[in-house]
Amino acid sequence: MAERKRTAKKKTARKTNTPKRSPRDHKGNERSLLGKCLRLLCICFLIALIALSAVYYFSSFETRNQLHAAAINMINPMRHANWMPKPVAALFNTLYDHIPSSEGLIVDGGELGRGDNPILAGIPQTRKSVRILQNTSYVNLFDEKERQSLCIIYRIGQPTESANNTRSDQALKDPRVHNLNASDMHSNEWLPQPIALPSALSEAFGSKGHNEAMLLSNCAPLTQDFVGRVWQPLNHMVAINYPQRFGEIWIYSGPVYDTNRSKLASGLQIPNALYLIAFDITDSGGLRAIAFLVPTQGYDGRPLSDYLTSIKKIEQVTGLRFLPEIGYDAKDVLESWVSPTLW
Secondary structure, X not given: OHHHHHHHHHHHHHHHHOOOOOHHHHHHHHHHHHHHHHHHHXXXXXXXXXXXXXXXXXXXXXXXXXXXXXXXXXXHHHHOOXXXXXXXXXXXXXXXXXXXXXXOOOXXXXXXXXXXXXXXXXXXXOOOOOEEEEXXXXXXXXXXXXXXXXEEEEEEOOOOOOOOOOOOOOOEOOOOOOOOOHHHHOEOOEEEEEOOOHHHHHHHHHHHHHHHHOEHHHEEXXXXXXXXXXXXXXXXXXXXXXXXXXXXXXXXXXXXXXXXOEEOOOOOEEOOEEXXXXXXXXXXXXXXXXXEEEEOOOOOOXXXXXXXXXXXXXXXXXXXXXXXXXXHHHHHHHHHOOOOOOO
């Protein structure tokens, strides 16, 4: 019996003498392990970066182009992922913009972009009789017979704020177009919606641009669902993000009507699509473009890259001829180009 008690005392003593680890010790070990893993990852990343830089520096022109294409294919999905935080997406955009081949097709821009003219290389040509409505923030090629715009042209650069701080959230009657009222575009789900969005014009022209965007002459009968899910995201990317990344951007946008066009009770036509073309003059003076043709129906869940098209396609469906003052060879090449990716 005495031997059992001694054995129990020894076991108890051993347990008592064993130091207990506090939760803080466990957390400290985890942090230390995590720190080591991060340092190891950083070292591996630096080694891989140095190796890749060496391969790029000593490689041929063809190999470099292959590396450019691989980098673009890797970065592109990350830039436009909906779940990606905006600061991280902006970082990927910066990386993308530094890839030499990311600029796409570039033609000789000549003396384009001089001065403050929002129209690039001449007013778009059309067989229709149009009236040019000049505004502070944009130029409107307006078809008075159909009472609708054919093309809205504006140039987005550095943000400025006008003295007028009053902003309208309702469509405003344009005093230059007496026979166009807001009620003419109201019918069930169809509402007067701006083609050049107030958020884009106010970014560059302040409240003056916002109010000019609300003029009925800049509106078309569209559904709120289409504007919120497709047209606003596209315009935000082109008219707000692109100028922040590339400087000045020239934007042309307007409606497209089918041959079997639908009309409201007022006689106004319902567009079956909207187009948007963005022109950019690069640092070297070259001219590049990206074009979108967006149907007003059947747009559910599609990425913006699905709407990429050529300027020539937009000319075919609208009857407009863009860039009339550019040489034929450069114009033909640029207008036939379809950008493979979003800028």
